[in-house]
Amino acid sequence: xxxxxxxxxxxxxxxxxxxxxxxxxxxxxxxxxxxxxxxxxxxxxxxxxxxxxxxxxxxxxxxxxxxxxxxxxxxxxxxxxxxxxxxxxxxxxxxxxxxxxxxxxxxxxxxxxxxxxxxxxxxxxxxxxxxxxxxxxxxxxxxxxxxxxxxxxxxxxxxxxxxxxxxxxxxxxxxxxxxxxxxxxxxxxxxxxxxxxxxxxxxxxxxxxxxxxxxxxxxxxxxxxxxxxxxxxxxxxxxxxxxxxxxxxxxxxxxxxxxxxxxxxxxxxxxxxxxxxxxxxxxxxxxxxxxxxxxxxxxxxxxxxxxxxxxxxxxxxxxxxxxxxxxxxxxxxxxxxxxxxxxxxxxxxxxxxxxxxxxxxxxxxxxxxxxxxxxxxxxxxxxxxxxxxxxxxxxxxxxxxxxxxxxxxxxxxxxxxxxx
Numbered sequence: 100x101x102x103x104x105x106x107x108x109x110x111x112x113x114x115x116x117x118x119x120x121x122x123x124x125x126x127x128x129x130x131x132x133x134x135x136x137x138x139x140x141x142x143x144x145x146x147x148x149x150x151x152x153x154x155x156x157x158x159x160x161x162x163x164x165x166x167x168x169x170x171x172x173x174x175x176x177x178x179x180x181x182x183x184x185x186x187x188x189x190x191x192x193x194x195x196x197x198x199x200x201x202x203x204x205x206x207x208x209x210x211x212x213x214x215x216x217x218x219x220x221x222x223x224x225x226x227x228x229x230x231x232x233x234x235x236x237x238x239x240x241x242x243x244x245x246x247x248x249x250x251x252x253x254x255x256x257x258x259x260x261x262x263x264x265x266x267x268x269x270x271x272x273x274x275x276x277x278x279x280x281x282x283x284x285x286x287x288x289x290x291x292x293x294x295x296x297x298x299x300x301x302x303x304x305x306x307x308x309x310x311x312x313x314x315x316x317x318x319x320x321x322x323x324x325x326x327x328x329x330x331x332x333x334x335x336x337x338x339x340x341x342x343x344x345x346x347x348x349x350x351x352x353x354x355x356x357x358x359x360x361x362x363x364x365x366x367x368x369x370x371x372x373x374x375x376x377x378x379x380x381x382x383x384x385x386x387x388x389x390x391x392x393x394x395x396x397x398x399x400x401x402x403x404x405x406x407x408x409x410x411x412x413x414x415x416x417x418x419x420x421x422x423x424x425x426x427x428x429x430x431x432x433x434x435x436x437x438x439x440x441x442x443x444x445x446x447x448x449x450x451x452x453x454x455x456x457x458x459x460x461x462x463x464x465x466x467x468x469x470x471x472x473x474x475x476x477x478x479x480x481x482x483x484x485x486x487x488x489x490x491x492x493x494x495x496x497x498x499x500x501x502x503x504x505x506x507x508x509x510x511x512x513x514x515x516x517x518x519x
Contacts, residue, residue, distance in 0.1 A: 102238070102421070102441070105368045114345055115184070118509060120203060124132075133345075134331065134343055135345060136333060136334045136337070136343050136344060136345045137330075137344075137345060138344065139344055139346070139347055140344060140347075142306075143306070143341070143344065143347045143514060144306035144307060144354065146307075146353060146354060146357070146462040148350060148353055150350075150353065150384065150388060150391070151346060151349045151350065152318055153383070153387055154195075154328065154349075154380050154383045154384050154387065155328065155330070155380070156381055157182070157377055157380070158328055158329075158376050158380040158383070161186055161187070161189060161375075161376055161379050162188070163189065163190040163373075163375040163376070164191060165190075166186065166190035166193075166195075167188045167192050168192050168195070168379045170187035170190070170192065170194075171188065171192050171193045173187070173305035174187045175177065175196065175203065176189075176190050177477040180186075180432045180433045181296070182386070182433075183380060183410065184432075184433070185379065185429055185432070185433040186379060187377050187378055187427075188200065188428070188429040188432060188433070188505070189378050189425070190375065191427060192427070193373075194269050194421070194425065197424065197425055197428070198423065198432045200423065200428040200429065200432065201428050201456050201457075203321050203428075203432060204427075204428040204432055204456050205432040205434060205455065205456045205457065207223055207431050207435045208431060208456065208457050208459065209301060210435070211435055211436055211476075212459050212460065213510070214508065214509050214510050215423055215459070215503070215509065215510045215512045216454045216458065216459060216460065216461060216504050216509045216510070216511055216512065217267070217438075217459060217460040217461075217511075217512045217513075217515075218265065218370060218460075218461060218462075218463050218500060218501065218504075218511055218512070218513055219265070219267035219268065219269055219297070219299070219460065219462055219463075220260050220263075220265045220267070220268055220269070220462060220463060220464045220465065220497065221269040221271055221301070221462055221465060221466075222253075222257065222260065222268055222269065222270055222271065223267075223271045223466070223468065223469050224247070224248045224253050224256075224270060224272055224279070224287055224469070225246065225247040225248065225272045225273055225278055225279045225283075225469065226243070226245055226246060226247075226255055226272075226273045226468075226469050227245050227247060227272075227276070227277070227278035227279065228273035228275050228276065228340075228342045229274060229275045229276065229338030229341070230274050230337065230339060230341065230342040230343070231337070231338045231339035231340060231341075232326075232336060232337050232338075232342060232362045232457070233336055233338065234368075234371065234404065235337060237273040237274075239339065239340065246469040246470055247278050247279065247283075247469075248331060248469060248470055250286060250290070252470060253286075253287050253290055254290050254318065256470065257291060257293075257294045257295070258294060260294070260297060260464065261294040263464060263496070263497045263498070263509075264498075264501075264513065265295070265464065265495055265497055265513065266295055266296045266513040266514035267295055267296065267297035267298075267299070267513065268291050268294070268295045268297075268298060268299070268464075269299040269300070269301055269322070270284070270287050270288065270291060270298065270299065270300050270301070270302070270318075271300075271301045271302065272284065272302045272303070274302070274303035274341070274342055276303065276341075277305075279302065279303075281305065281312060281313065283307045284300065284302055285312055285313055285316040286312060286316075288300070288313055288316035288317040288318045289316050289317055290315060292316075292317035294453065296322065296513075296514040296516055297319055297320075297514055297516055298317050298318050298319050299318070299319060299320045299321070299322060299348075300313060300318050300320070300321050300322070300324045301321075301324075301344070301364075301366075302321075303341065303353070304347055304348050304470055305343075305351070305353035305355075307354045307357045307358045307360070309358070310354055310355045310357070310358025310359070310360055311358040311359050312358075313358075313499055314358055314359045314360050314361075315516070318360065319360070319361045319362065319437070319516075320361055320362035320363060320364065320396065320398075321351070321352065321360050321362075321363050321364070322363070322365075322366070322398070322400070323348065323351040323355075323364070323365070323366075324365075324367070324370055324402070324491060325348060325349060325351060325365070325366070325380075325381070325384070326329075326348075326367065326368045327371040327372040327377055328349075328367060328372075328376070328377055328380035328381070328384075329371075329372040329373065329376065329377065330345055330390070332371060332372040333345050334413050336371060339377065344406040349384075352356065352365060352384075352387060352388060353366075353391075353392075356388070356392045356395050360395075361395065361396055362395055362396030362397065362398065363383050363388075363395060363396075363397060363398075364397075364398040364399070364400060364438075364440070365381055365384055365397070365399055365400075366381060366382065366399065366400040366401065366402060366495045367381045367399070367420045368402055368403070368404060369401060369402065369403045369423070369426070370403050370404035370417075370418050371404070371405070374417065374418045374422065374426070378426045378429070378430075379403075382399070382429070382430055382434060382481075384434055385397050385431070385434055385437060386434065389434070389437070396403055396438070397434075397436075397437045397438070398437060398438035398440055398460070399430050399437055399438070399439050399440070400433070400439070400440040400441070401423060401426055401427055401430070401439070401441065402442050402444050403418050403444055403445070404424065406415075411483055420445075420446075420449050423445075423449075424453065425517030427439060427441070427453060427456070427457050427458065428456065428457055429456070429458075431457035438459045438460055439458045439459050439460065440455055440458065440459075440460040440461065440462075441453050441454070441458040441460075441461055442461075442462055442465075443462050443463075443465040443491040443492060443493040443494070444491060444492055444493075445492055445493060446492050447492075447493045447495060450493055451503060451504075451507055454504065454507065454509060455507055455508070455509065461500070461504075462498050463495060463497045463499075464495075464497040464500070465491050465493070465494070465497065466491075
């Protein structure tokens with residue numbers, strides 16, 4: 100019998116400095132750590148939407164173990180996969196059908212996306228964070244090297260990346276409104292527009308007006324990880340800061356669309372809670388918003404937990420590569436027009452294979468640290484860098500990734516947008 104793995108979320112206190120330990124103790128005893136996760140901070144905009152209630156109700160009612168092979172067979176026989184069908188496809192009963200699911204997912208992907216796969220690079224411009232999320236390397240008390248890039252340093256990093264041939268960039272920060280305010284992020288977007296054709300953001304959730312401003316600065320799309328849709332688990336993992344407020348984070352994508360963003364991305368971090376329920380909630384989050392905002396572009400990603408500085412024991416609870424493949428195939432069958440991103444958290448072999456089945460976008464030339472792209476791309480040592488958010492698995496350069504995708508029979512695409 101396979102032994103069930105355990106997650107080890109908390110930072111190893113023996114690896115923290117005295118200053119970090121003092122900060123950890125102070126934060127754990129701060130009243131904000133006991134804040135109601137459903138209560139908004141005063142600066143948080145509240146919108147009137149029924150999407151969250153529908154998604155959470157469906158997730159709470161979902162019992163994956165009750166589905167049978169008959170339910171899976173019925174789902175695969177349907178021309179269009181329904182909500183009830185995707186519940187069956189995400190269940191344990193679907194495991195023996197994985198090859199059939201993959202074959203059908205491949206046909207759906209080919210029908211709507213051809214044999215193309217889009218390439219992009221993430222750029223972390225700051226790793227300061229004001230949240231205490233126990234599984235994240237950037238969390239506010241973890242004893243790491245912090246850094247915020249200046250305007251000139253951001254421009255330099257972007258030029259290095261653009262010179263490699265990349266045309267799409269995803270700008271990321273830690274979740275600190277003090278160190279990475281909206282104007283700072285907006286400045287980065289303006290710079291990115293000088294170097295890249297497509298600009299994405301993965302930063303802290305914002306109000307509609309902030310998203311509108313960033314869109315005017317050049318941002319095309321916004322990605323937000325809900326992390327887990329299980330409120331009880333969410334509360335135990337997010338102990339301090341604005342990120343503790345569950346509904347504000349849930350509604351971030353809708354506020355981004357209200358602010359004019361062209362597209363939005365969604366994800367649960369698989370391994371934090373019951374991955375089947377989180378996968379269903381993520382799919383339904385997209386499904387309901389897709390019908391509410393049919394003009395927008397939607398994308399999904401499926402990241403799993405990775406080790407972080409001061410905790411190498413973190414692992415994705417019960418989520419192996421077969422389970423990950425099952426989720427991605429179920430997503431493709433349920434949401435045939437949605438983009439699917441597979442990150443460098445996964446191995447090169449897995450990403451090569453899944454790109455031929457259902458993934459439409461993969462990262463290349465990745466670093467989750469701050470200010471080290473020149474060293475990574477050219478070998479020139481950087482004097483000042485910031486520590487990484489998590490360990491990556493696939494370290495291929497843009498050139499190697501491009502060549503590997505061609506060898507897999509795919510057409511790598513750097514950009515397909517025209518601005519007139």
